[in-house]
Amino acid sequence: MFSRPEELDMAVEMLERRPESRGGTLRILGISGSARKSSFNTALLEAAKKLAPPGVVLETFDVSGLPLFNQDLEAEMPRVVREFKEEIRKADAVLFSTPEHNYSVSALLKNAIEWGDRPETDNSWDGKPAAIMRGGVRAQLHLRQIMVDLNMYPINQPQLLVAGAHEKFDSASNLTDEKVKGRLRDLLLALVEWTRRLRPDGIGV
Numbered sequence: 001m002f003s004r005p006e007e008l009d010m011a012v013e014m015l016e017r018r019p020e021s022r023g024g025t026l027r028i029l030g031i032s033g034s035a036r037k038s039s040f041n042t043a044l045l046e047a048a049k050k051l052a053p054p055g056v057v058l059e060t061f062d063v064s065g066l067p068l069f070n071q072d073l074e075a076e077m078p079r080v081v082r083e084f085k086e087e088i089r090k091a092d093a094v095l096f097s098t099p100e101h102n103y104s105v106s107a108l109l110k111n112a113i114e115w116g117d118r119p120e121t122d123n124s125w126d127g128k129p130a131a132i133m134r135g136g137v138r139a140q141l142h143l144r145q146i147m148v149d150l151n152m153y154p155i156n157q158p159q160l161l162v163a164g165a166h167e168k169f170d171s172a173s174n175l176t177d178e179k180v181k182g183r184l185r186d187l188l189l190a191l192v193e194w195t196r197r198l199r200p201d202g203i204g205v
Contacts, residue, residue: 025055025056025057026055026056026057026092026196027056027058027090027091027092027093028052028056028057028058028059028091028093028188028191029059029060029061029094029095030048030049030059030060030061031061031063031094031095031096031097031109031112032045032062032063032097032098033063033096033097033098033106033108033112034097034099034106034108035062035108038173039099040134040162040165040166040169040173041097041098041134042060042097043169043173043174043175044097044133044134044162044175045058045060045095045097046060046173047174047175047184048133048184048188051181051184051185051188052188053185053188053192056188056192058095058188059087061084061087063084063108063109063111064108065080066078066080066084066111066112066115068111069111069114071118074118074119081115084112084115084116085115085116085122085124088124088125089124091128092129092195092199093128093129093130093131093191093192093194094129094130094131094152095130095131095188095191096130096132096143097133097134098143099134099139100136100138101139103139104138104139104142105142105143105146109143113125116150117149117150123150123151125151125152126151126152127151127198128152128153129152129153129154129155129191129194129195129198129199130147130153130154131154131155131187131190131191132144132154132159132160133160133161133162133184133187134160134161134165136161140159140161153194153198155187155191155194157190158183158187158190160180160187162180168180
């Protein structure tokens, strides 16, 4: 999206100058589709926290603690599910980081999506801008299809696919690849700009 460093700097400066940036803080909820201890998906979200542009706060929610979706529990939602749904509602945008399992997203992420969408009259995802990173092309495509039903609005470009992730992170799960960092910055800037376009009067409320 930004081919030269000066273009990235100009985009950051424009965001800082926008009236909305001086108002409420834009909140992004990061969700990892992996519960693995040294997950590259989770590590990528941690890198995104550090690379978030000014006026943006990125917080994550560990969905591995959610129970397996069961419609029988909807009448009395488990506390952790209620907390999760509230975090979705408070967020201005959502950033998914998912592995690809069997040509689709992980079971962990699909379970979280189900809880966020239930009960039928309480879709917490409704109207949220979103971005996707990591996973394979097929996982990202399937997640986009799912977001149609959720009434979410994912950005189309840039796309962030991280092949050979073991070469892009150090032993402490810190992102070290400068090209991936650049694409991640681009993705975050695009998500922020997209969110401000879709929700010009509702940031940080």
